Amino acid sequence: MTPALLADLVRTAAVDVLTARGLDPAALPDDVGVERPRNPEHGDYATNVALRTAKKAGVAPRDLAQWLADALATRDGIASAEVAGPGFINLRLAADAQGGIIAEVLAAGDEFGHGTELAGQRINLEFVSANPTGPIHLGGARWASVGDALGRVMAARGADITREYYVNDAGAQIDRFAESLVAAVKGEPTPENGYGGAYIGEIAQRLLEQEPGIADLPEEERHERFKELGVAAMVAEIKASLDAFGTHFDVFFSEKSLHDAGAVEAAITRLKESGALYEKDGAWWLRSTAQGDDKDRVVIKSDGAPAYIAGDIAYYLDKRARGFEKLIYMLGADHHGYIARLRAVAVAFGDPADTVEVLIGQMVNLLRNGQPVRMSKRAGTVLTLDDLVDAVGVDAARYALVRSSVDSTLDIDLDLWSKRTNDNPVFYVQYAHARLASLQRNAADMGVTPGTEYGLLTHPREGDLIRTIGEFPDVVKAAAELREPHRVARYLESLASAYHKFYDSCRVLPMGDEEITELHRARLALCAAARQVLANGLELLGVSAPERM
Incomplete structure (x- = not known):
């Protein structure tokens, strides 16, 4: 039960x-x-x-x-x-009723922990969305892990999830990126407010090899060509890093495409005609203070140029036109102001404010020997997703990033997460799964098969393990509804602990010439259920469940 x-x-x-x-x-x-x-x-x-x-x-x-x-x-x-x-x-x-949890897990298999309370909800989940001007930094890395896990968790509870990456390929930062590439080609210092790091020189050299005459183009044409090819090269690198990290997006959406297609102008015109924007001092303003913003925001400047939020407005409308009922934005620590702004955009288009949901993630710090790690070999002073993966591996990186609530700053001790000991949380959980897989192989060699006499499982450690297994669906449900996938990680650690304590107290397989009993077989079924739930939970986090370690 x-x-x-x-x-x-x-x-x-x-x-x-x-x-x-x-x-x-x-x-x-x-x-x-x-x-x-x-x-x-x-x-x-x-x-x-x-x-x-x-x-x-x-x-x-x-x-x-x-x-x-x-x-x-x-x-x-x-x-x-x-x-x-x-x-x-x-x-x-009653012991047999409690043991029914085992039967439910074994019958459901990979689907145990899934539910339907979010069924019918079409949700656009936007996360990472790092500017295509450099590698993914640690803040983006946190969202790559947490956002992917959240998508998995919500999908497990029935939601129709589209994972989307917003490519900010328009604006001043892209011009500075192109100027930095040109400077690298010409052997000049990085422009003021430009981008440094070895990766700039690497990309510039690659573009020269791809298009040898690019450096000799007229200045304006050269700038545009470096911008186009540089963004494409950087997006390709970002996709490769995310793919290697196990985070895959359904959509990569270009901000520039909104401007090129006239979507920004059309969206602003619609809001002007509906009276959702007001004019003051020659500019057009959005009443974002109505949603708690500290001031109303300029949408069209007095010189007629669109402000940055104009693109956000068009992007919101595009998402809604694609049929999404809930828009979740996962943004960095310096984006608190976007909560009120995006809710105001929803209201401006006649939607409920809670159509938009903004999750803010705090900073990530890397530590080694107790001291902050401050320098990236490739990206200069910005530490990246690739730096973290190089240091601890994909599984440890994903688990470390998803294990804590995103509303607090996260310190990752590289020495701890590199260990193959029980001090390392991901090793502790994965080792429990590998230990269970080994036990099942040994049982098969001995001819012991899982049984169904669950009423024999009366030891306190058996009961504790069964009840911990039974909590999994509610944990996944809460993680989905509260947008807190770290709950799954913490649960897996409690399940691994319950299993290790059970194993130390309850002999599962017969020893020597000992006769195989129904208790052995019932305990083997319990172990099979524990292994299944560990595997299901690790899958939701995008972390592997090894058979051997």
Whole structure:
């Protein structure tokens, strides 16, 4: 019995109790939840439904709790139900009912942890979107891991996800990038506010080899050609880095294409005609203060040129025209102002403000020997995704970046994440999976097959492992709804811990000439379920589940 099924059972029993006593079942909360108590002596699960319902129902909490406990104690799968404190109910499951979680995992396989509550939602998930003027820095690397994991988690709960990368290939930064390439070709210093780093010289040399006469073009034509070819080369490098990192996008969308197609002008005209923009001092303004911005934003400057937000407006409209109902933007630490601005854009087009969702990720710092790592070999002072992967590998990099909530600055100790010891969280989880895979191979060699006598699994460590396995669907659901894929990583560590403790206390396979028993076979089934859930969770994070280590 999974926590979700137990919650359904509690709700059904509560409806019956209230109805039988002439009380209104509508007093029950929508989410009748159960959770594991911190102290295992208090039971397998606990519910506070009586505390949450009693006042509306017009009864004392402990009275309602006792009525409900008495009813639950008679239900199949419940070994005991006891009232505690002001009205909590502690529940213990029958061993065979608890073991039903194992059967559910083995039947669902790769689909265990999936759900349908987000089914029918078309979501555009935009993340990374680093300017095509250099390699992906550590902030973008964090989004490459977190954004990809979030897409996987939401898709697992039924959402239709499109992963999108917005290529900022228009604007002053692209002109500075082209000027930096030209300077490298001519052997001149990097222009003021230009881009340095060895990668600039590498790309410039590559463009010379690709198009030998490019350096001899007239100045304006040369600039445009370096801009076009340089952006294409940088985007290709970015795609290669992301692909090697296991992060793949469905769409790479060009900002320049919006300007070239007249989409920016069309979007602004539409907002002017609808009255969503107002004119002041010769400029056109968006009322972003209505959504909490510190000031209204200029959309069209007094000289008639579009401000940067004009492209964002056209891009929003393009996404909505493609049928997306929810637009999630994953932006860097210096983009807090975009929350109000993008919500104001949604409202300006007549959409609810929450059509837009903005997630802000904080900075990432690399440490070695306890000291900050500040220099990139290739990108100068900017540390990159490739630097991190070179130092610890793809799996450790992805896991390290996704393991913590994005609203806090992240310090990554390269020495820790390079270790092949249990101090390294990704090694700890992957080793548990490899250990389980090895156990299954050994069982096959011995002729031991998984059994179904789950009622034999009465050891406390068995119960703890089963209940931890059963939490997985709720963890994935919460990770999807709260946009917090780090919950999956932390859960996997708790599952690995529960397995290691179980393995140290419960012998799974027979020793020597010992006869194979149903207990051995039931424990093997439990191990198979644990391995399946570890593999499913690692897949959601885009981290491999090794069979051997």
